[in-house]
Amino acid sequence: MPKIDRDQLEDICVTALQAAGTSEADARVVADHLVDxxxxxxxSHGVLxxxxxxxxxxxxxxxxxxxxxxxxxxxxxxxxxxxxAFGQVVAEFASDLAIEKARTAGIGSVTIRRVKHIGRLGxxxxxxxxxxxxxxxxxxGGGHGINQAPFGGTERRLNSNPVAMSFPSALEGPYLxxxxxxxxxxxxxxxxxxxxxxxxxxxxxxxxGNPTTNPAxxxxxxxxLPLGRDEGHKGYALAFMVDLFGGVLSGGGIPGDPTDSxxxxxxxxxxxxxxxxxxxxxxxxxxxxxxxxKDTRLRDESRPIMYPGEIxxxxxxxxxxxxxxxxxxxWEGILSVLRQFSIPSGRWHVVG
Amino acid sequence: MPKIDRDQLEDICVTALQAAGTSEADARVVADHLVDxxxxxxxSHGVLxxxxxxxxxxxxxxxxxxxxxxxxxxxxxxxxxxxxAFGQVVAEFASDLAIEKARTAGIGSVTIRRVKHIGRLGxxxxxxxxxxxxxxxxxxGGGHGINQAPFGGTERRLNSNPVAMSFPSALEGPYLxxxxxxxxxxxxxxxxxxxxxxxxxxxxxxxxGNPTTNPAxxxxxxxxLPLGRDEGHKGYALAFMVDLFGGVLSGGGIPGDPTDSxxxxxxxxxxxxxxxxxxxxxxxxxxxxxxxxKDTRLRDESRPIMYPGEIxxxxxxxxxxxxxxxxxxxWEGILSVLRQFSIPSGRWHVVG
Numbered sequence: 001m002p003k004i005d006r007d008q009l010e011d012i013c014v015t016a017l018q019a020a021g022t023s024e025a026d027a028r029v030v031a032d033h034l035v036d037x038x039x040x041x042x043x044s045h046g047v048l049x050x051x052x053x054x055x056x057x058x059x060x061x062x063x064x065x066x067x068x069x070x071x072x073x074x075x076x077x078x079x080x081x082x083x084x085a086f087g088q089v090v091a092e093f094a095s096d097l098a099i100e101k102a103r104t105a106g107i108g109s110v111t112i113r114r115v116k117h118i119g120r121l122g123x124x125x126x127x128x129x130x131x132x133x134x135x136x137x138x139x140x141g142g143g144h145g146i147n148q149a150p151f152g153g154t155e156r157r158l159n160s161n162p163v164a165m166s167f168p169s170a171l172e173g174p175y176l177x178x179x180x181x182x183x184x185x186x187x188x189x190x191x192x193x194x195x196x197x198x199x200x201x202x203x204x205x206x207x208x209g210n211p212t213t214n215p216a217x218x219x220x221x222x223x224x225l226p227l228g229r230d231e232g233h234k235g236y237a238l239a240f241m242v243d244l245f246g247g248v249l250s251g252g253g254i255p256g257d258p259t260d261s262x263x264x265x266x267x268x269x270x271x272x273x274x275x276x277x278x279x280x281x282x283x284x285x286x287x288x289x290x291x292x293x294k295d296t297r298l299r300d301e302s303r304p305i306m307y308p309g310e311i312x313x314x315x316x317x318x319x320x321x322x323x324x325x326x327x328x329x330x331w332e333g334i335l336s337v338l339r340q341f342s343i344p345s346g347r348w349h350v351v352g
Numbered sequence: 353m354p355k356i357d358r359d360q361l362e363d364i365c366v367t368a369l370q371a372a373g374t375s376e377a378d379a380r381v382v383a384d385h386l387v388d389x390x391x392x393x394x395x396s397h398g399v400l401x402x403x404x405x406x407x408x409x410x411x412x413x414x415x416x417x418x419x420x421x422x423x424x425x426x427x428x429x430x431x432x433x434x435x436x437a438f439g440q441v442v443a444e445f446a447s448d449l450a451i452e453k454a455r456t457a458g459i460g461s462v463t464i465r466r467v468k469h470i471g472r473l474g475x476x477x478x479x480x481x482x483x484x485x486x487x488x489x490x491x492x493g494g495g496h497g498i499n500q501a502p503f504g505g506t507e508r509r510l511n512s513n514p515v516a517m518s519f520p521s522a523l524e525g526p527y528l529x530x531x532x533x534x535x536x537x538x539x540x541x542x543x544x545x546x547x548x549x550x551x552x553x554x555x556x557x558x559x560x561g562n563p564t565t566n567p568a569x570x571x572x573x574x575x576x577l578p579l580g581r582d583e584g585h586k587g588y589a590l591a592f593m594v595d596l597f598g599g600v601l602s603g604g605g606i607p608g609d610p611t612d613s614x615x616x617x618x619x620x621x622x623x624x625x626x627x628x629x630x631x632x633x634x635x636x637x638x639x640x641x642x643x644x645x646k647d648t649r650l651r652d653e654s655r656p657i658m659y660p661g662e663i664x665x666x667x668x669x670x671x672x673x674x675x676x677x678x679x680x681x682x683w684e685g686i687l688s689v690l691r692q693f694s695i696p697s698g699r700w701h702v703v704g
Contacts, residue, residue, distance in 0.1 A: 074458050074627060075457065077628070105426075107428050107461045107621075109458070109459045109627075134596070134597065134601070149648065150646075150648055152656070152657050152658075154648070154649045154650065155648045155649050165593045175592065175593070179586045184583070227579070227580055227586055228581075229554075229582075231535055231536070231579060231580075234531045235580075237517075237529035237660035240527065240529070240660050241527070244638055245486065245519070247641070248519075249623075249625055249629060249634065255644050256640045257640050269621070275461075276429070276602070277601060277603050282600050286606075288606065288608045289595055289599070289606040289607050289608050292607050292608025292609075293502050293509045294502075296501065296502055296505035297505065297507050297561060298504060298506065300504065303504050305503070308588070308592050308593065
């Protein structure tokens, strides 16, 4: 597998994105997000996406030199039109605005619409926590990327509609929840297919509505089930709420009335803990709770209990200085983007 | 089973609560909540609780003539001390305040602590939706009522930590999610034991940490698992976040550092949809989405797809004018409270 240093990989992305019409500042935002996700091992949201983003630009769905615009605003709320700019650029702008509102008003709620793939929600949630804020993020697909069945149904009707929440901590990383409201995100099913493995029972139905463990069945008209399996009414309810908060309130798209193309319509809520308790006291008490919860007899001695976000925090620390390994297909995608813009790849140092 | 009209049952509760030292106004709030939950079929949060509440008063844990006090407040936030008053009284006060803040500031976030059992979260969420507001509610047990294992653990460390969300609708009832973040609420396990039935696999572990389907094992030192079964890291993360938002930010109790007695420490977030889209437009688009999601091939033809909250809306309509049937033990509990205060039960008309 090709191996490349983080800085080099980021530079490739910045160069390619600029060639595709993105400003240097925006290209840096997007490249940083992509490479950071690879660093964390979340390759489905990593540089693998570069080819897809450039394709979206070529189709006119993503406007690389567009930027977000505030449509309506109050001290604690704002609705933002993304103008089909890069999702990362729009969502960074929106989370900065929500953080600012939380700082001045105690709590801020900002929606975004007409916005391409915003990537890993955890990134925005981590940023809020890093600034001593708590956050709740609801993200839908604007009526696109439909892959989840409602509870009791056998056909796709909802996006995997992720939810993220974060809270400041005194630990290695912030408290971070970042999860699809479907039993798994589509990327996981894709990984099983890629590796030629069967998916666990309870994840997917085939196109006839029958349970299956063959990941290919999902791609041939099947569907992913909601989080919770037999208690899937809970995951389904969460997914439904994400479309209401993220899709309806953003003025974006919804199942049954989608936007022109895929749009990560979202609501970002940021809350200042200091309006409630001093921040050091909040962190101290969160640590007491964390320690108490972790100190529990284990199901499997080799798998300690983690606080939400601990996996990401550890991965970031462990992989900070390591080169990033890319699967061949991802590297090929990057090379094809470079070729498209006649950028010689020899400028960067790649091993393997 | 004893049957009694709604009004009569409410009157019994008001009379008993007043005899226990509650003002008429507060007694009416609590009685209305309890009877409404029985009307919806949520008997675990119904008049069954009367005996428990009076016991808490007798122990000095619940102060029947206390009321909530605002500790800190801003245009969009408030922290409330419940002063160990009735949970329903405190949570009604807090949700009214959060609704008022949402109306004036766009979004309001209010915490409560030192507050007894607040009952069914959905009640407060429904109220917000009925006033054309959206809501998110996080409720923990102040470090008490610990019955859920962290993902990967085999011992109880968290409360069932429920989460509720609501959104206004143009349908029979509001959109309403109201769920434990454990795979099931403890009340469901109790029902299985009461009926002498085995619980589904994947709900509980026994005191040795082994999976079991015997509900009695839970009560002998076992634990309930988090929502999600094999994907229980998601339910666990949600449960963890509930303790951070509801427990840490309320200044209340947490696992590892509990309050003096059980306290439904919570955060209630209310948001005005009109800051984002006109309310009729929001409801219209939510209806389009609802219709689209419901129109899905079913797994079981006899079980149509419901929108979140539809079960409650239908139950309220169907049971509005029906007498409430109580199991013998619940009725006995009520009679014992009446006896305690020397109130003759003959004043009310009970059948069976």
